[in-house]
Amino acid sequence: MPQWNCGCENCTLARRGSSVKPRTQDSLLVTGEHGNLLVNASPDVLRQIEATPALWPRAERDTPISAIVLTNGDLDHVIGLFSLRESQRLVVYATDRVWRGLMLENAMAKTFARFEGQVTHRRLAIGERCEVAEAGLALVPFAAPGKPPVHLPGEPHAEDNVGLRVLHAGRVATIATALKDVDAVRSSLEGSDVIFLDGTFFTSDELVRQKLGTARAEDMAHQPVRTSVEQLAAMKFGRKILTHINNSNPILREGSEERAWIEKMGWEIAFDGMEIAA
């Protein structure tokens, strides 16, 4: 926010420094016992690292990013990985499906073959608890109904898009983005101290009404926030945060009716530099 080629009302307000705060693309860092797990490598990852002193190198060649986890293979979740190619050892957690699309069907992946062990893939499987020893926390991936990346043709698969329960020190943070059916993941959200939920569009026809496109939210495998928030209204969470928000979404506009409703329903809207202490 703003989107480089977008002159919609929100993007214009963001450029003017008005009622819409500029934001980089969805990414999240979880700090565990031994290190930091980066959840998705957004196209803005380099700016995000520079804006976060805890991620600055501690030696001549170093990164405090202990591991990276990818929730799907969409470019806005993975392309930042290629910006981290400077002969740094990386450990990447991803389902076989996401890994194959990213590394095995992609000539650019050879940039990670500069030396043996430049990138280590650790396999995520739905429903299987996975210890992230590098960071000192655990993940439980769950199937999050979404869609395969637009650049990878073929039948959709449960491992195209996962949600994550992140477990650390008796607490649970749950992340579920790029999601088309919130009801389907209800049981995976239960008992979360904090939940990060897909906030892409507020309504189905948001792009159409603003003349920004012809697709409805559902065509792009996103359940509109208005529906998701209503479906989860009876569930209890410590904190409820919307992330992965498209620039067209009126909840980004301070003072909008939609923003007031979201806040009344107890939801917060993620912003750059937001920190949540356990």
Ligand SMILES: [Zn+2]
């Ligand atoms: Zn826009």
Ligand SMILES: [Zn+2]
């Ligand atoms: Zn995305």
